Amino acid sequence: xxxxxxxxxxxxxxxxxxxxxxxxxxxxxxxxxxxxxxxxxxxxxxxxxxxxxxxxxxxxxxxxxxxxxxxxxxxxxxxxxxxxxxxxxxxxxxxxxxxxxxxxxxxxxxxxxxxxxxxxxxxxxxxxxxxxxxxxxxxxxxxxxxxxxxxxxxxxxxxxxxxxxxxxxxxxxxxxxxxxxxxxxxxxxxxxxxxxxxxxxxxxxxxxxxxxxxxxxxxxxxxxxxxxxxxxxxxxxxxxxxxxxxxxxxxxxxxxxxxxxxxxxxxxxxxxxxxxxxxxxxxxxxxxxxxxxxxxxxxxxxxxxxxxxxxxxxxxxxxxxxxxxxxxxxxxxxxxxxxxxxxxxxxxxxxxxxxxxxxxxxxxxxxxxxxxxxxxxxxxxxxxxxxxxxxxxxxxxxxxx
Numbered sequence: 001x002x003x004x005x006x007x008x009x010x011x012x013x014x015x016x017x018x019x020x021x022x023x024x025x026x027x028x029x030x031x032x033x034x035x036x037x038x039x040x041x042x043x044x045x046x047x048x049x050x051x052x053x054x055x056x057x058x059x060x061x062x063x064x065x066x067x068x069x070x071x072x073x074x075x076x077x078x079x080x081x082x083x084x085x086x087x088x089x090x091x092x093x094x095x096x097x098x099x100x101x102x103x104x105x106x107x108x109x110x111x112x113x114x115x116x117x118x119x120x121x122x123x124x125x126x127x128x129x130x131x132x133x134x135x136x137x138x139x140x141x142x143x144x145x146x147x148x149x150x151x152x153x154x155x156x157x158x159x160x161x162x163x164x165x166x167x168x169x170x171x172x173x174x175x176x177x178x179x180x181x182x183x184x185x186x187x188x189x190x191x192x193x194x195x196x197x198x199x200x201x202x203x204x205x206x207x208x209x210x211x212x213x214x215x216x217x218x219x220x221x222x223x224x225x226x227x228x229x230x231x232x233x234x235x236x237x238x239x240x241x242x243x244x245x246x247x248x249x250x251x252x253x254x255x256x257x258x259x260x261x262x263x264x265x266x267x268x269x270x271x272x273x274x275x276x277x278x279x280x281x282x283x284x285x286x287x288x289x290x291x292x293x294x295x296x297x298x299x300x301x302x303x304x305x306x307x308x309x310x311x312x313x314x315x316x317x318x319x320x321x322x323x324x325x326x327x328x329x330x331x332x333x334x335x336x337x338x339x340x341x342x343x344x345x346x347x348x349x350x351x352x353x354x355x356x357x358x359x360x361x362x363x364x365x366x367x368x369x370x371x372x373x374x375x376x377x378x379x380x381x382x383x384x385x386x387x388x389x390x391x392x393x394x395x396x397x398x399x400x401x
Contacts, residue, residue: 062117085097116128230257234290275337
């Protein structure tokens with residue numbers, strides 16, 4: 001009995017050529033550069049944070065706390081968000097988001113921004129870095145407007161909020177505003193959480209129904225709207241520092257509805273399907289992050305624990321889950337996870353758990369923090385190792401994109 005062999009379509013063009021498959025759709029280059037950056041940036045920061053690499057050794061590199069939190073949100077996460085939205089908008093509208101030369105130019109702007117934030121004078125770095133989100137949001141807005149896709153206008157608005165938060169961050173760092181540099185980064189994280197919550201509401205039940213035999217996720221639109229409204233209210237309350245007596249019920253209620261909806265979406269039925277359980281488990285981290293932030297307002301835990309639950313647990317988990325699914329689906333491959341995918345999903349969850357436990361004070365030394373970083377690097381390295389060949393080759397089914 002012979003086995004069917006799918007021949008990988010090889011490209012005869014250089015990656016520097018705009019006709020190369022890498023530039024065929026937004027997810028391809030943005031997922032690749034974001035994953036490589038994630039695997040490189042965390043070791044750089046951990047070496048600096050733990051004192052294993054002195055700042056004086058290479059004084060022209062701006063590796064520090066502000067660089068770390070900025071680059072993980074406005075660098076790595078922003079690239080994945082833009083790559084995902086460009087690909088999703090093409091599916092929603094049938095109209096092309098930036099491809100070929102325009103896409104390559106945006107990726108180049110993102111890359112120069114990363115280099116500028118690392119080594120350029122602060123004002124130069126701020127200008128180059130800030131330009132990326134507006135430049136990426138504009139063509140997305142044009143596609144949605146031309147197609148009349150009003151349902152997704154809010155996503156452009158969320159990108160605008162991220163750009164605003166990024167501008168505030170740079171203004172603070174340049175001394176133009178007097179405030180904590182942490183505040184705009186936290187605001188951007190909450191914007192991404194809202195984006196995750198809204199998109200996850202649409203796709204997680206659908207993916208579960210299609211991918212987990214025998215499942216029948218229950219979708220309740222009124223409950224979904226209430227849940228998203230509570231997350232928005234909590235985010236606004238956190239950013240504006242409302243009293244603890246008000247932020248507490250908002251956070252607890254928002255977390256409870258996240259978990260209730262996951263129960264209705266039959267999360268437990270996804271245990272044997274890594275492409276599904278990674279999304280459910282990562283979505284559950286939103287609830288954990290909200291509850292930890294509530295506890296931090298009562299000064300029971302560090303706010304760092306809550307925000308790392310949201311970033312490493314929820315954001316990075318959903319990023320890896322969606323990057324694998326998008327790459328498989330949009331390169332014409334079966335939506336099946338093997339040992340490589342299971343390993344990267346497990347590693348990112350271990351990274352999240354150990355990072356949150358470290359922030360909660362379970363580790364008096366560097367062990368948990370270093371372990372978390374190692375798991376993070378392993379997860380994104382595996383993605384690059386396994387999926388870079390898919391991203392730089394044409395679809396196996398011969399379709400566009």
